Amino acid sequence: MSRTLAEKVWEAHVVRHGSGAEPDLLYIDLHLLHEVTSPQAFDGLRLAGRRLRRPDLTIATEDHNVPTVDIELPIADPVSRTQVETLRRNCAEFGVRLHPMGDAEQGIVHVVGPQLGLTQPGMTVVCGDSHTSTHGAFGALAFGIGTSEVEHVMATQTLPLRPFKTMAINVEGSLRPGVTAKDVILAVIAKIGTGGGQGYVLEYRGSAISALSMEARMTVCNMSIEAGARAGMIAPDQTTFDYIKGRPHAPSGADWDAAVEYWSTLATDEGAEFDAEVTLDADELTPFVTWGTNPGQGLPLGASVPDPEAIADENERVAAEKALSYMGLEAGTPLRDIRVDTVFLGSCTNGRIEDLRAAADVLRGHHVADGVRMLVVPGSMRVRAQAETEGLHEVFQAAGAEWRQAGCSMCLGMNPDQLKPGERSASTSNRNFEGRQGKGGRTHLVSPLVAAATAVRGTLSSPADLTPADLV
Numbered sequence: 183m184s185r186t187l188a189e190k191v192w193e194a195h196v197v198r199h200g201s202g203a204e205p206d207l208l209y210i211d212l213h214l215l216h217e218v219t220s221p222q223a224f225d226g227l228r229l230a231g232r233r234l235r236r237p238d239l240t241i242a243t244e245d246h247n248v249p250t251v252d253i254e255l256p257i258a259d260p261v262s263r264t265q266v267e268t269l270r271r272n273c274a275e276f277g278v279r280l281h282p283m284g285d286a287e288q289g290i291v292h293v294v295g296p297q298l299g300l301t302q303p304g305m306t307v308v309c310g311d312s313h314t315s316t317h318g319a320f321g322a323l324a325f326g327i328g329t330s331e332v333e334h335v336m337a338t339q340t341l342p343l344r345p346f347k348t349m350a351i352n353v354e355g356s357l358r359p360g361v362t363a364k365d366v367i368l369a370v371i372a373k374i375g376t377g378g379g380q381g382y383v384l385e386y387r388g389s390a391i392s393a394l395s396m397e398a399r400m401t402v403c404n405m406s407i408e409a410g411a412r413a414g415m416i417a418p419d420q421t422t423f424d425y426i427k428g429r430p431h432a433p434s435g436a437d438w439d440a441a442v443e444y445w446s447t448l449a450t451d452e453g454a455e456f457d458a459e460v461t462l463d464a465d466e467l468t469p470f471v472t473w474g475t476n477p478g479q480g481l482p483l484g485a486s487v488p489d490p491e492a493i494a495d496e497n498e499r500v501a502a503e504k505a506l507s508y509m510g511l512e513a514g515t516p517l518r519d520i521r522v523d524t525v526f527l528g529s530c531t532n533g534r535i536e537d538l539r540a541a542a543d544v545l546r547g548h549h550v551a552d553g554v555r556m557l558v559v560p561g562s563m564r565v566r567a568q569a570e571t572e573g574l575h576e577v578f579q580a581a582g583a584e585w586r587q588a589g590c591s592m593c594l595g596m597n598p599d600q601l602k603p604g605e606r607s608a609s610t611s612n613r614n615f616e617g618r619q620g621k622g623g624r625t626h627l628v629s630p631l632v633a634a635a636t637a638v639r640g641t642l643s644s645p646a647d648l649t650p651a652d653l654v
């Protein structure tokens with residue numbers, strides 16, 4: 183029978199089929215941990231007198247609560263300090279490999295796994311974090327789990343799971359210059375809505391997806407959860423294999439050949455049926471930005487703030503009214519006229535080396551606009567080191583941007599990098615919820631190219647809007 187990629191990975195991991203209403207029990211190949219969602223799970227193990235079943239398949243990093251400056255000083259915020267210290271104690275007690283602040287491999291959990299070669303095609307990957315969907319870019323079945331499930335995986339290396347439906351997201355054609363993976367996924371979410379993926383594993387397919395680099399594919403899969411999906415996946419291909427080859431945890435020698443042979447069987451079979459299909463024309467996409475307070479409230483940069491009155495669906499209309507009032511925006515204002523105070527380049531969506539390179543290319547020869555602060559936060563210390571080898575930090579600093587240490591940073595208000603009430607950002611992260619980047623902060627989700635151009639002009643912009651007058 184023809185099967186989809188997701189079905190193949192699922193079936194390869196069933197330890198025990200559930201009968202009737204019972205869920206299947208799946209084996210988990212990789213368990214990622216961070217400081218926010220692990221403490222109660224470790225407590226649970228301790229109370230039950232259990233050890234970790236497979237510490238060798240478990241890895242932890244510090245990302246959410248870490249400051250991105252003065253990292254050699256004690257963490258000032260007591261809550262954050264406790265989180266980080268608790269993770270350190272737990273990892274030492276239970277024998278889990280941890281990359282703490284300052285370590286060469288520390289970084290955002292979803293940047294660290296792939297860069298170490300831990301994330302591989304055909305795996306099941308879990309983490310107590312919704313953006314675990316990122317790892318699906320490798321053809322892994324990867325999803326976020328709750329804290330009680332984290333404990334279950336720690337104790338047994340398995341997880342009871344209910345079946346899912348499959349949705350194909352076909353993106354055909356080629357992206358125009360200046361249009362990126364971030365624009366693709368923002369357009370997908372605007373099309374299917376923040377609940378459109380509920381109950382589904384999304385598979386991104388088509389010529390525009392095949393043409394993406396691994397890092398761009400991670401950007402797409404990262405935001406699957408913002409469409410409500412269980413996971414997002416892309417079939418592994420030569421691009422995937424080339425990315426993994428030679429990484430610290432990649433198979434080598436005969437194991438590599440055997441792995442590639444297996445990975446090559448994972449793509450969805452010809453004739454396999456999806457429960458739903460959505461199609462997007464890549465050639466028609468332009469830079470996309472959000473105007474509202476959920477990731478589905480987005481439009482092409484060339485559009486204007488929508489008029490809620492013109493929205494037929496009542497729920498959507500009310501949501502739009504509320505969003506505009508929170509965002510301090512007037513219907514009809516061209517999106518390009520929206521002025522920002524802050525630009526944030528980073529996060530597990532867009533904090534990898536290609537994102538930094540793309541933004542640096544725009545910033546070279548330019549300066550951040552008066553009154554705008556720009557934070558550049560590499561997704562991991564390895565990304566930071568690579569960027570410094572390439573001199574990108576000098577480009578950012580010469581442009582007046584702040585060059586930071588690795589972490590989640592301004593993606594969410596759990597560390598010192600936050601917006602003040604009423605401040606507005608252009609942010610390469612994945613969520614624009616009320617207060618996400620700090621209480622009262624207003625977030626516009628954008629690509630790294632739009633982030634950089636916006637920093638220069640001070641209003642939401644794409645690189646194509648920069649004129650010779652913007653050069654310094």
Ligand SMILES: CC(C)[C@H](C(=O)O)[C@@H](O)C(=O)O
Binds near residue numbers: 218246310311312313
């Ligand atoms: C803190 C963590 C549980 C959360 C998540 O699950 O995604 C965070 O990473 C986020 O992006 O909102």
Ligand code: SF4
Binds near residue numbers: 246290291292311530
């Ligand atoms: S960078 Fe943002 S989205 Fe990613 S794990 Fe951290 S807080 Fe969550």
